[in-house]
Amino acid sequence: MSPKWIPGNDIQLLENGEEFFPRVFACIANAQKEVLLETFILFEDKVGLQLHEALVAAARRGVQVDITIDGFGSPDLSERFLSTLAEAGVRIHVFDPGKRLFGWRFNMIRRMHRKIVVVDGAVAFVGGINYSADHLGDFGPEAKQDYSVEIRGPLVAEIHRFAHTALTQGQRYQRMRHWWRHRRGLRANANDVPPEGTAAAMLVVRDNGEHASDIERHYRIAIRAAKRRVVIANAYFFPGYRLMRELRRAARRGVEVHLILQGQPDMPIVKTAAEMLYHRLLAAGVHVHEYCDRPLHGKVALMDDEWATVGSSNLDPLSLALNLEANVIIRDRQFNRTLYERLHHLMRNSCNCVSREQLGPLRGWKMVQSFVAYHFTRLYPGWASWLPRHVPRLLPALGDRLQHAYAHGPKD
Numbered sequence: 001m002s003p004k005w006i007p008g009n010d011i012q013l014l015e016n017g018e019e020f021f022p023r024v025f026a027c028i029a030n031a032q033k034e035v036l037l038e039t040f041i042l043f044e045d046k047v048g049l050q051l052h053e054a055l056v057a058a059a060r061r062g063v064q065v066d067i068t069i070d071g072f073g074s075p076d077l078s079e080r081f082l083s084t085l086a087e088a089g090v091r092i093h094v095f096d097p098g099k100r101l102f103g104w105r106f107n108m109i110r111r112m113h114r115k116i117v118v119v120d121g122a123v124a125f126v127g128g129i130n131y132s133a134d135h136l137g138d139f140g141p142e143a144k145q146d147y148s149v150e151i152r153g154p155l156v157a158e159i160h161r162f163a164h165t166a167l168t169q170g171q172r173y174q175r176m177r178h179w180w181r182h183r184r185g186l187r188a189n190a191n192d193v194p195p196e197g198t199a200a201a202m203l204v205v206r207d208n209g210e211h212a213s214d215i216e217r218h219y220r221i222a223i224r225a226a227k228r229r230v231v232i233a234n235a236y237f238f239p240g241y242r243l244m245r246e247l248r249r250a251a252r253r254g255v256e257v258h259l260i261l262q263g264q265p266d267m268p269i270v271k272t273a274a275e276m277l278y279h280r281l282l283a284a285g286v287h288v289h290e291y292c293d294r295p296l297h298g299k300v301a302l303m304d305d306e307w308a309t310v311g312s313s314n315l316d317p318l319s320l321a322l323n324l325e326a327n328v329i330i331r332d333r334q335f336n337r338t339l340y341e342r343l344h345h346l347m348r349n350s351c352n353c354v355s356r357e358q359l360g361p362l363r364g365w366k367m368v369q370s371f372v373a374y375h376f377t378r379l380y381p382g383w384a385s386w387l388p389r390h391v392p393r394l395l396p397a398l399g400d401r402l403q404h405a406y407a408h409g410p411k412d
Helices: 016-029 046-060 079-088 155-170 175-186 214-225 241-252 268-284 317-321 333-349 364-386 400-408
Strands: 006-015 034-039 064-070 091-095 116-119 123-127 147-152 199-206 229-234 256-262 287-291 299-303 307-311 325-331 351-354 394-396
Touching: 006 016, 006 155, 006 333, 016 046, 016 116, 016 123, 016 147, 034 046, 034 155, 046 064, 046 079, 064 155, 079 091, 116 155, 123 155, 123 307, 123 325, 147 155, 147 307, 147 325, 155 199, 199 214, 214 241, 214 299, 214 307, 214 317, 214 325, 229 333, 241 256, 241 268, 256 333, 268 287, 287 333, 299 333, 307 333, 333 351
Parallel strands: 034 064, 064 091, 229 256, 256 287
Antiparallel strands: 006 147, 006 199, 034 116, 091 394, 116 123, 123 147, 199 325, 229 299, 287 351, 299 307, 307 325
């Protein structure tokens, strides 16, 4: 089913861990019935331990708590960390766990990259921020720049429904089916949730089934409709050819198109491929800004004065063709203005504007390298999808029997 606009929401932009973590932890601390949480990365550092403490406390006072972590993104949680959660009654689900071979992890594609929290069906968070200390400024020069949103209103019911469905469709063990029958009463309908604000919004996801290209399609539609400005801040920017074409067409028809991208990519091939990307964009009149203060991890965009999106999806082949992603698209002038002010501040104070003179000519061996790197980066996930592959599964972190024993054993 296609996503639809749901009116009557209050949506607040949260920038970096300093704004995001206190809000999430406070909502979990006030939870009365249920906490659903999905994340790509959960580390056992000071942020992960704070989340651990909040979830354990919620579960011990009778809140139903389910967390889903990715097997590749969160591979090194200790047995003590997990067992303490399970003993309190938290159900811990791991998306596609994989065994290491000679110390190496090879299950790198088709990851669960979403970051979603729903508390009591009343408040939800969607964005790109993981539960790790590198999302806080005091982490140092490697602290990440990122965004999330806090949502109240009818859209929360849709996010709640999606999070429940993700659990039930991913489960492979029998007890989950019995547990689900007892939880259905917690689900809400968007029509039953009173309005909280003026924003119309929708949840748009990418999966490997019916919604394989939904996020990219909504980007293309918004860019095609833009009349005045397009601003995209994205950590890994290697979009599909059609999205690239829409950006260049928008710039050529007079739309002011600004891209905020990583100044220091963490993979050499990305830097090499970016040279060809930059030449094509700059030739069409697109403004490219390299963010240099800290690693850029954001996945946000706005078009004109009303449309905006915040989520987990990069505009690269992994996010657009392989990973499971979730974005919220928002139609609200105030939110658009707030996001624009934040991004404009980055462009003015923390970015280097890339010029064609600065890049120099792209020819000879340099052109060959950039051409190969660019097209390889764009196409390799598609090639990988043709190979025989496993079906990713959602499994209990400690094994079904052990986790069930913890959840149903005697409590102090």
